[in-house]
Amino acid sequence: MIHLDGVSKIYGNGCVALSDITLDIPKGDFVFVVGPSGAGKSTFIKLIFREELPTKGKLIVNGRNVGELEPSEIPYLRRNLGIVFQDYRLLPNKTVYENVAFAMQVIESSRRDIQKRVSHVLDLVGLRHKAKNFPGELSGGEQQRIAIARAIVNNPVVVIADEPTGNLDPETSWDIMRIFERINRDGTTIVMATHDKSVVDAMKKRVIAIEKSRIARDQVKGVYGYED
Amino acid sequence: MKIRTMEYFIKEALSSLKRNGLMSFASVTTVALSLLILGMFLVMVLNLNNMASTLESQVQISVYLQDGLTDHEMREVGTRITKIPGVVQVNFVGKEEAMNRFKERLGEQQGLLNALGEANPLPNAFEVKVDKTERVKAAAQAMMQFKGVENAKFGQEVVEQLFALTKMVRIFGLVIIVFLALAALFIISNTIRITVFARRKEIGIMKYVGATNWFIRWPFLLEGMMLGFGGALVAVLFLNETYGILIHQVYETLAFLPLIPQYPFITNISVVLLVTGTVIGALGSTISLRRYMRV
Ligand SMILES: Nc1ncnc2c1ncn2[C@@H]1O[C@H](COP(=O)(O)OP(=O)(O)OP(=O)(O)O)[C@@H](O)[C@H]1O
Numbered sequence: 001m002i003h004l005d006g007v008s009k010i011y012g013n014g015c016v017a018l019s020d021i022t023l024d025i026p027k028g029d030f031v032f033v034v035g036p037s038g039a040g041k042s043t044f045i046k047l048i049f050r051e052e053l054p055t056k057g058k059l060i061v062n063g064r065n066v067g068e069l070e071p072s073e074i075p076y077l078r079r080n081l082g083i084v085f086q087d088y089r090l091l092p093n094k095t096v097y098e099n100v101a102f103a104m105q106v107i108e109s110s111r112r113d114i115q116k117r118v119s120h121v122l123d124l125v126g127l128r129h130k131a132k133n134f135p136g137e138l139s140g141g142e143q144q145r146i147a148i149a150r151a152i153v154n155n156p157v158v159v160i161a162d163e164p165t166g167n168l169d170p171e172t173s174w175d176i177m178r179i180f181e182r183i184n185r186d187g188t189t190i191v192m193a194t195h196d197k198s199v200v201d202a203m204k205k206r207v208i209a210i211e212k213s214r215i216a217r218d219q220v221k222g223v224y225g226y227e228d
Numbered sequence: 229m230k231i232r233t234m235e236y237f238i239k240e241a242l243s244s245l246k247r248n249g250l251m252s253f254a255s256v257t258t259v260a261l262s263l264l265i266l267g268m269f270l271v272m273v274l275n276l277n278n279m280a281s282t283l284e285s286q287v288q289i290s291v292y293l294q295d296g297l298t299d300h301e302m303r304e305v306g307t308r309i310t311k312i313p314g315v316v317q318v319n320f321v322g323k324e325e326a327m328n329r330f331k332e333r334l335g336e337q338q339g340l341l342n343a344l345g346e347a348n349p350l351p352n353a354f355e356v357k358v359d360k361t362e363r364v365k366a367a368a369q370a371m372m373q374f375k376g377v378e379n380a381k382f383g384q385e386v387v388e389q390l391f392a393l394t395k396m397v398r399i400f401g402l403v404i405i406v407f408l409a410l411a412a413l414f415i416i417s418n419t420i421r422i423t424v425f426a427r428r429k430e431i432g433i434m435k436y437v438g439a440t441n442w443f444i445r446w447p448f449l450l451e452g453m454m455l456g457f458g459g460a461l462v463a464v465l466f467l468n469e470t471y472g473i474l475i476h477q478v479y480e481t482l483a484f485l486p487l488i489p490q491y492p493f494i495t496n497i498s499v500v501l502l503v504t505g506t507v508i509g510a511l512g513s514t515i516s517l518r519r520y521m522r523v
């Protein structure tokens with residue numbers, strides 16, 4: 001599903017964020033990306049959805065060579081990806097329903113599909129009853145669940161998330177994790193950068209640790225491994 | 229493109245126009261002013277051109293006779309004129325008739341002539357038509373030599389001056405129009421820049437969920453085109469109204485001035501202005517999209 005072969009990322013200012021990363025994430029995997037601050041986790045996530053270009057090496061996502069994608073092909077890469085950020089990124093002047101529907105509107109789905117899918121994913125994150133509310137009227141955890149609903153509404157093959165629980169308390173984080181687990185069980189690959197030690201330790205998923213831009217550890221059923 | 233998508237684009241564009249009310253107003257006003265001036269220049273240049281060619285096609289020679297000729301002498305001159313090569317028509321216009329025509333031309337301002345009392349300073353004359361414009365000059369020069377002829381005048385000079393004037397207006401107008409078009413372009417691109425800025429969050433999300441660049445661009449492009457079209461519409465309405473009034477006024481006071489009739493003349497100019505406005509709008513937003521959206 002995601003394949004890196006000797007991938008490096010050096011930013012314009014000379015900062016080496018990733019060096020010579022080679023790894024393989026097969027379909028259906030649930031991967032935690034951990035590591036100290038500044039190690040290169042976010043950079044790794046950004047490479048996957050072609051926010052940043054790899055400086056060296058080959059990166060294949062869902063069969064596409066991301067490094068050689070034409071700008072006009074980027075949208076089609078992203079239609080197969082669901083992206084979740086730490087800061088939710090909902091539109092404040094649209095309702096919950098409209099926020100989720102927006103992701104389908106902009107890829108020109110039919111009205112009927114939109115109605116069906118949006119209701120379905122709102123059910124899945126347990127917030128169908130908030131459909132008419134605005135994001136400002138929701139708690140942080142609820143807003144993140146809406147963001148997840150938006151990320152999966154187009155049936156992506158991979159969901160990538162950069163510290164999705166970074167702003168949430170432990171209890172709420174667990175609600176979010178259960179949703180990701182549920183999505184993963186339905187066959188969607190999950191790649192998540194996180195600092196959430198208790199979650200990583202408890203869930204026993206694959207853990208890739210990045211330190212100083214390199215892979216320090218890649219464990220099946222791994223643990224967080226740092227003292228935060 | 230799906231109808232639903234088009235609906236969405238138009239809705240987005242309209243809501244932006246409303247949200248940036250003041251900037252939208254400024255843009256429409258600038259476009260309207262620029263295009264109004266463009267329209268006025270078009271009206272002027274085309275009318276001057278039209279006048280020049282109308283006059284050119286009607287070039288005739290007025291042969292003024294000396295005072296105090298006998299009827300016989302005058303008839304003699306007439307006969308000699310007819311024999312000049314190219315002359316196709318010779319009409320005698322006596323002093324009285326000339327005065328009557330002059331009065332007619334003056335219309336309501338006839339009162340000016342009262343100062344003359346009974347005196348009639350206008351000479352007897354022949355109006356001579358020549359088959360080809362190129363022959364006018366030679367014919368006039370020949371007539372000037374005839375005994376009893378005071379002067380022979382033709383409109384060539386006026387025509388040439390009119391053409392020269394048209395050329396000047398055209399060059400001068402072009403400079404002003406280029407300048408104004410740039411101003412309109414600048415203000416529209418600024419308006420769109422503000423819209424892009426107000427919507428940067430939305431644009432970001434659209435990119436993440438895989439909207440194509442064209443899907444993201446369209447609402448902004450439409451907004452620019454609406455601004456351009458709106459400005460052009462204001463200019464067109466104003467131009468149509470003023471040209472109508474102008475024609476009416478000229479008809480009442482300076483009836484001999486050959487203005488181009490309002491329709492379909494103004495309709496054609498309107499089409500030009502509306503297309504220009506829309507294109508300026510589209511260009512303006514393209515500039516902003518290139519610079520501020522990187523899509
Ligand atoms: N756009 C950029 N331009 C230049 N350098 C950057 C850019 N983004 C990140 N970096 C640098 O690249 C390195 C890796 O950053 P990255 O954001 O990937 O770290 P991270 O592992 O996500 O850290 P954190 O856990 O704090 O989120 C850092 O040293 C950072 O300063």
Ligand SMILES: [Mg+2]
Nearest residue numbers: 041042043162
């Ligand atoms: Mg980060």
